[in-house]
Amino acid sequence: MSRRKSLVNTVADELLERIIAGDFLPGDPLPTEAEIGDEFDVSRVTVREALRTLSARGIVRVLSGVGSRVAPVEAWRSVPDALRYRAARGDDATVSEQLISTRRLIECEAAALAAPLISEVALGECEECVDSMVAASAKADVDAFVAADLRFHAVIMEASANLFLAVLLAPLTEVMAERRKQTSRVPQIQEHAIAEHRAIVAALRTGSSAAAREAMDHHLQQTLDDLHAYVLS
Incomplete structure (x- = not known):
C-alpha cells in the first residue's frame, strides 16, 4: 500500500x-x-x-x-458501518432483530429455491457442516461452530442458483459472523441451532420448496426467540 x-x-x-x-x-x-x-x-x-x-x-x-x-x-451503502452506527446509539437490540428479519426475507426464499435443485453433494456438505457444529460445540470452539454455521447457509445460497439473493446477503456476512460469535457462546443456542439445521437438511431432502421455506423460517424464528431469551434478557 x-x-x-x-x-x-x-x-x-x-x-x-x-x-x-x-x-x-x-x-x-x-x-x-x-x-x-x-x-x-x-x-x-x-x-x-x-x-x-x-x-x-x-x-x-x-x-x-x-x-x-x-x-x-x-x-449509507456500507451495511457494517450502518450497523456500527446504530449499535453505538444504543440500538443494538433493534439492529439484531432487523438483521434477523432481513435474513428471513432472503434465506427463506433461498431455501425454497434450493430444495428442488440441490445436489446430493451439496446436501452431503450441509450434513458435514452440522457434524462440524456438533464437534465444535463439544469442544467449546465458538469460531469453528460459527464457521460451520455460515458455510451451511452459504451452501444453500449457492444451491438456490439465484445470483441476486447471494449479492443481497453478501454485505451481511461479516456482520453475521461477528454477531453469531456473540450468541453462539450460549450452549442452549448451539443446541437449538444444531437441531434447526438438521431439520432444514431434512426438509431440503424432500425437494419441497414449501417444506424448506418453512424449516428455514422456523430456524430464524428460533434464532430470534433465543436472542430474546439468552442475549437481550
Whole structure:
C-alpha cells in the first residue's frame, strides 16, 4: 500500500470513527478541507480522496461550494458501518432483530429455491457442516461452530442458483459472523441451532420448496426467540 493510500484510509477511518461516536450527526457539516488537512498534517488532495472514499460508501455527501455533510444513515451503502452506527446509539437490540428479519426475507426464499435443485453433494456438505457444529460445540470452539454455521447457509445460497439473493446477503456476512460469535457462546443456542439445521437438511431432502421455506423460517424464528431469551434478557 502506498503512503498516500495509507494516509487517505487513516483520515477516512478517523472521520468515520467520529461520526459513529456522535461527534458529527447526520446532516452536520464536517470541518473544511483545510481544517482536516491541518489536523492530520496532510495535503488537501489527501483530504479530498478521504472524503470521496466516505462519499462512495454513502456516509458523506460532498456538495460543491458548500462542503461535506454527514448523510442520513438510511443512505449509507456500507451495511457494517450502518450497523456500527446504530449499535453505538444504543440500538443494538433493534439492529439484531432487523438483521434477523432481513435474513428471513432472503434465506427463506433461498431455501425454497434450493430444495428442488440441490445436489446430493451439496446436501452431503450441509450434513458435514452440522457434524462440524456438533464437534465444535463439544469442544467449546465458538469460531469453528460459527464457521460451520455460515458455510451451511452459504451452501444453500449457492444451491438456490439465484445470483441476486447471494449479492443481497453478501454485505451481511461479516456482520453475521461477528454477531453469531456473540450468541453462539450460549450452549442452549448451539443446541437449538444444531437441531434447526438438521431439520432444514431434512426438509431440503424432500425437494419441497414449501417444506424448506418453512424449516428455514422456523430456524430464524428460533434464532430470534433465543436472542430474546439468552442475549437481550
